[in-house]
Amino acid sequence: MFHWLEKRPFFFAVGVFLVIAFAGLIEILPNFAEAARPVEGLRPYTVLELAGKEIYKKDNCIACHSQLIRPFKAETDRYGQYSLSGEYAYDRPFLWGSKRTGPDLHRVGNYRTTEWHENHMLNPPAVVPGSIMPAYKHMFTNKADIETAYAEAVTVKNVFNTPYGDDIQPGKEAFEKHFKSVVLPEAQKIAADMKNQDVKDAVAKGEIPEIVAMIAYLNSLGDSRYAAKK
Amino acid sequence: MQSNAALEYDYSVAKLFVYTTIAFGFVGMLIGTLIASQLAFPELNYLFGEYGTFSRLRPLHTNVIIYGFTLSGIWAAFYYSAQRVLKVSMAESKFVMFLGKLHFVLYMIAAVSMVVTLLLGITANKEYAQMEWPLDLLIVVIWVVWGLAMFALIGIRREKALYISMWYYIACFLGVAMLYLFNNMEVPTYFTSGGLGSIMHSVSMYAGTNDALVQWWWGHNAVAFVFTVPIIALIYYFLPKESGQAVYSYKLSLLSFWGLMFVYLWAGSHHLLWSTVPDWMQTMGSIFSVVLILPSWGSAINMLLTMKGEWNQLTENPLIKFMVLASTFYMLSTLEGPIQAIKSVNAIAHFTDWIPGHVHDGVLGWVAFMIMAALFHMAPRMFKREIYSKKLIEAQFWIQTTAVVLYFTSMWIAGITQGMMWRAVDEYGNLMYSFIDTVTVLHPYYAIRALSGVLYLTGFVMFAYNMIKTMTSSREISEEPQFRSPMA
Amino acid sequence: MNALIGKALAFAAVLIVATIVVVKQMNIDLSDPINLLTMIGAIAIAVLSAGVSAKYISQMKTDTASGELAEENWDGIGEYKNELPAGWAYSFLGTIIWALWYWQFGYPVNAYSQIGEWNQETKEYNQKFEAMHKNADKATLQQMGESIYLVQCAPCHGTTGDGNNGQAQDFTKRMAKDQVLAVINNGQNQLGYPMGAMPPGMASGKDAEDIAAYVAGGMKGEQPAAFAACASCHGADGKGNGGMAPNIAEYDATLMNHTLQNGKKGIIGRMPAFKTTITPIQEKALTEYIQSLSN
Numbered sequence A: 001m002f003h004w005l006e007k008r009p010f011f012f013a014v015g016v017f018l019v020i021a022f023a024g025l026i027e028i029l030p031n032f033a034e035a036a037r038p039v040e041g042l043r044p045y046t047v048l049e050l051a052g053k054e055i056y057k058k059d060n061c062i063a064c065h066s067q068l069i070r071p072f073k074a075e076t077d078r079y080g081q082y083s084l085s086g087e088y089a090y091d092r093p094f095l096w097g098s099k100r101t102g103p104d105l106h107r108v109g110n111y112r113t114t115e116w117h118e119n120h121m122l123n124p125p126a127v128v129p130g131s132i133m134p135a136y137k138h139m140f141t142n143k144a145d146i147e148t149a150y151a152e153a154v155t156v157k158n159v160f161n162t163p164y165g166d167d168i169q170p171g172k173e174a175f176e177k178h179f180k181s182v183v184l185p186e187a188q189k190i191a192a193d194m195k196n197q198d199v200k201d202a203v204a205k206g207e208i209p210e211i212v213a214m215i216a217y218l219n220s221l222g223d224s225r226y227a228a229k230k
Numbered sequence B: 001m002q003s004n005a006a007l008e009y010d011y012s013v014a015k016l017f018v019y020t021t022i023a024f025g026f027v028g029m030l031i032g033t034l035i036a037s038q039l040a041f042p043e044l045n046y047l048f049g050e051y052g053t054f055s056r057l058r059p060l061h062t063n064v065i066i067y068g069f070t071l072s073g074i075w076a077a078f079y080y081s082a083q084r085v086l087k088v089s090m091a092e093s094k095f096v097m098f099l100g101k102l103h104f105v106l107y108m109i110a111a112v113s114m115v116v117t118l119l120l121g122i123t124a125n126k127e128y129a130q131m132e133w134p135l136d137l138l139i140v141v142i143w144v145v146w147g148l149a150m151f152a153l154i155g156i157r158r159e160k161a162l163y164i165s166m167w168y169y170i171a172c173f174l175g176v177a178m179l180y181l182f183n184n185m186e187v188p189t190y191f192t193s194g195g196l197g198s199i200m201h202s203v204s205m206y207a208g209t210n211d212a213l214v215q216w217w218w219g220h221n222a223v224a225f226v227f228t229v230p231i232i233a234l235i236y237y238f239l240p241k242e243s244g245q246a247v248y249s250y251k252l253s254l255l256s257f258w259g260l261m262f263v264y265l266w267a268g269s270h271h272l273l274w275s276t277v278p279d280w281m282q283t284m285g286s287i288f289s290v291v292l293i294l295p296s297w298g299s300a301i302n303m304l305l306t307m308k309g310e311w312n313q314l315t316e317n318p319l320i321k322f323m324v325l326a327s328t329f330y331m332l333s334t335l336e337g338p339i340q341a342i343k344s345v346n347a348i349a350h351f352t353d354w355i356p357g358h359v360h361d362g363v364l365g366w367v368a369f370m371i372m373a374a375l376f377h378m379a380p381r382m383f384k385r386e387i388y389s390k391k392l393i394e395a396q397f398w399i400q401t402t403a404v405v406l407y408f409t410s411m412w413i414a415g416i417t418q419g420m421m422w423r424a425v426d427e428y429g430n431l432m433y434s435f436i437d438t439v440t441v442l443h444p445y446y447a448i449r450a451l452s453g454v455l456y457l458t459g460f461v462m463f464a465y466n467m468i469k470t471m472t473s474s475r476e477i478s479e480e481p482q483f484r485s486p487m488a
Numbered sequence C: 001m002n003a004l005i006g007k008a009l010a011f012a013a014v015l016i017v018a019t020i021v022v023v024k025q026m027n028i029d030l031s032d033p034i035n036l037l038t039m040i041g042a043i044a045i046a047v048l049s050a051g052v053s054a055k056y057i058s059q060m061k062t063d064t065a066s067g068e069l070a071e072e073n074w075d076g077i078g079e080y081k082n083e084l085p086a087g088w089a090y091s092f093l094g095t096i097i098w099a100l101w102y103w104q105f106g107y108p109v110n111a112y113s114q115i116g117e118w119n120q121e122t123k124e125y126n127q128k129f130e131a132m133h134k135n136a137d138k139a140t141l142q143q144m145g146e147s148i149y150l151v152q153c154a155p156c157h158g159t160t161g162d163g164n165n166g167q168a169q170d171f172t173k174r175m176a177k178d179q180v181l182a183v184i185n186n187g188q189n190q191l192g193y194p195m196g197a198m199p200p201g202m203a204s205g206k207d208a209e210d211i212a213a214y215v216a217g218g219m220k221g222e223q224p225a226a227f228a229a230c231a232s233c234h235g236a237d238g239k240g241n242g243g244m245a246p247n248i249a250e251y252d253a254t255l256m257n258h259t260l261q262n263g264k265k266g267i268i269g270r271m272p273a274f275k276t277t278i279t280p281i282q283e284k285a286l287t288e289y290i291q292s293l294s295n
């Protein structure tokens, strides 16, 4: 049979394809419906948090940080409750990571604060002596791309039924309105806890430096995304 | 009719890919050495402002080295050897020639866009699938063009039966095509939001655990169908060809091939052990990873046995040295991987440096060794000149071998130590080490790895120099060598 | 055994020994089942890869190629029709049988749950240590506290407890003058003491300055008369009136408990609450340790 196949490239290719596709059909597809359900009480990310997530992606924190607490005692002691599938229902893409050069961050919002992140992102070894994490000074001056984050919220609302409120609508006007009434106040709250004067000034002017969105995202990792647990 | 007449093969496309293999290899390894050094000496994060941090550069290293260096190497070897084992010249078909050149041009556009977008931080953030949707589309086109070129060439072949290398090229084509498509299903946000924000941005079609499943179904098989399958195609051609030995066993080739095809895809969930994917899937990934040892070792053993009785070739021909050691490192990584896939071992190994250790005994010792050996073998035949310097290859071999050993031993020790420290509890049952303790302890190993990077890169520069000299100024040869490559 | 295999195995042995020496230096318990399995795995990788590949490579020296060639020939490459190497074939069969066994009998695919295992592990663990902790004396608690502190608290309070250049509370003393002043001026209501809120303006001007200096000085020397305003809630000794209001003289168990439960935002910054991560016994240990820092 194999000799026969080896002389017939078309059938050979079909054979290879069937053999490799087989596993996926059995293993991957059946789980799809089930794993997509959110755990109870979970809210989607706010637009500011989404903008932070974009910066997390852009600066590729995933290179060093995981967001997956495995069910081992040592790990739950260090990072808190093990991760549940339903907690990731609004994570597109998932950001579990595959390397922990730095610690897990899935619940970092529970045990670190705005003030702490501000110091740490500016100069990690000054906060944690011996840290090899790079300083992200540029986040204090670059402006966050809130509009793209908003576009993402609109998209996941309309395409994947992510439960956002009615004020998340396509178009420039809806965006401007949401920005003024929701995003900016949220940013101001974070900036109020920060020391950096340039950041405070920028937010007062209605601009949002990346660090503010980044911290909003980091603070959201953990209980603050549950209505009940806060 | 003219099946036995000597054919003039056309290497113009293969040559183009040879140049890019060298260029991307240098850039990718330079960045690899830089990021390795950054973990040992964090001050190096600030050389190029926001573009120079470890985190921004890491995907650049992986993408340039995988999609630049490795794919170029594979395609150089493909456009060279497919003609030969199919016994048909590309020059015989204008269509194939056109496809080959189109393939290269589109590929260059994609590669440059990839470098630029990743530097700017435009990324979908899935490992080995970082590129955003416009690039995905381009990549699909490139892949289709390559597939057309391959099947067109097969269509006009003179050699009826497909040689083993062709099996693996076909599998590489199909596997990547299927998985890439699934994993890159994403919705561009610009169009669904009434024209807001960046046009490059997209969201994944899948969320959370589902996304993880699809991603590692791809991720694992990016390893399988880029770092393994086509590299096996290379060794099945270049080792017998360079040594003049017949392949040890057809049966072994056959079982290894179909075994690999069947088992590989099941194993993807070993990247998700102890995660939130269902337990049964994890168990399957674990089991199939262990079964995978044998089909993997089958190819390596087949190649080592092909060299039975040829000790003198091993000692005298540095290209044989590269390929034999490549088989050995292939065996190492395909035993190490399965053992790391055992759930209890993965509890320690996952998230630690033991994984990059495993990765690099595969990629440095197997993938890059094979690609460099293949390029050396092709050079005299493509450029009609002997290889510029044998001494240089010998020196390169030992320097790079030392580098691989330093890389994987240092990361092996670092990873196991760190993994065990994370779990360690003191006599009172509380965690023994703070996270930062487990970071500072790694400093010496990170420094050794950085040194290994410098060595490997040095070896690569020697390789590049040797190749360039071979292309431009070494002694011309009048007749194509049958087997052993001539070298000065 | 020939020389090549010997060398390869020697290399494997060096790697294994080096690994064990390094982890032993970090006080790793290799009898822990996960650690043990990992170490066995590592040994298997090193020994098998080195040994088997060396065996085949040494065949290049000792053996010769032979066999019947297939008719086909590709670009000068021939193929022998040799049988499968027996060791390979039996190992392949063996792993397949093992896989079936594992899947059907070892860990039947639907019968195993990693969360179940976590529950079990945690339960056993807690039982083991509860007994031990019951009778822990002060010195033991203090030591235990230190290790918890280094993992959970040091990232903010610094490894020595000095507050890491003013980024968090400095445990080498109870409170700094400006902290006390700030509370006098602004009041405070976040720790959840029975007394509830402390209103702002209990003292002002020079009185406030004097009180703050006195409290920050560790409540030593002569007590300013104005402190009477404070004593009504915090007690004349500042120790909090039996837990009704915070102890402002020293770190006591009640203060620790209220801080860990509620977190705290002051002029230095915000501390998150540690409601679920710290167990009662760990809290006790932390208290002992933090008290030891200010003495």
Ligand code: HEM
Residues within 6 Å of the ligand: A098, B127, B219, B223, B227, B228, B267, B270, B271, B289, B290, B292, B293, B296, B330, B333, B334, B335, B336, B337, B338, B340, B341, B346, B349, B350, B351, B355, B358, B359, B361, B362, B363, B366, B367
């Ligand atoms: C029998 C074959 C193999 C098996 C079963 C296997 C198994 C594994 C396992 C279990 C991991 C670690 C997952 C984790 O815990 O994070 C891994 C990671 C990896 N392996 Fe292998 N491996 C094999 C062969 C190879 C080869 C030959 C290469 C390359 C030449 C390779 C490249 C990689 C890469 C790049 C990763 C890193 C993936 C990531 O980014 O997390 N593997 N492999």
Ligand code: HEM
Residues within 6 Å of the ligand: A063, A098, A099, A101, B028, B029, B030, B032, B033, B034, B035, B036, B037, B058, B061, B062, B065, B066, B070, B353, B355, B356, B359, B360, B363, B364, B367, B368, B449, B450, B452, B453, B454, B456, B457
């Ligand atoms: C000069 C030689 C090289 C050096 C110094 C080097 C260094 C590195 C470093 C430091 C990392 C990041 C590890 C971490 O995050 O902890 C890495 C990742 C990686 N490198 Fe290399 N590298 C080199 C060559 C190569 C080559 C030739 C390839 C492929 C052919 C390659 C493929 C990869 C892959 C796939 C990863 C991702 C591994 C993972 O995510 O687990 N590298 N490399």
Ligand SMILES: [Ca+2]
Residues within 6 Å of the ligand: A098, A099, B127
């Ligand atoms: Ca990785």
Ligand SMILES: [Ca+2]
Residues within 6 Å of the ligand: B124, B129, B130, B131, B132, B133, B136, B184
């Ligand atoms: Ca993509």
Ligand SMILES: [Cu+2]
Residues within 6 Å of the ligand: B219, B220, B221, B223, B267, B268, B270, B271
């Ligand atoms: Cu894998």
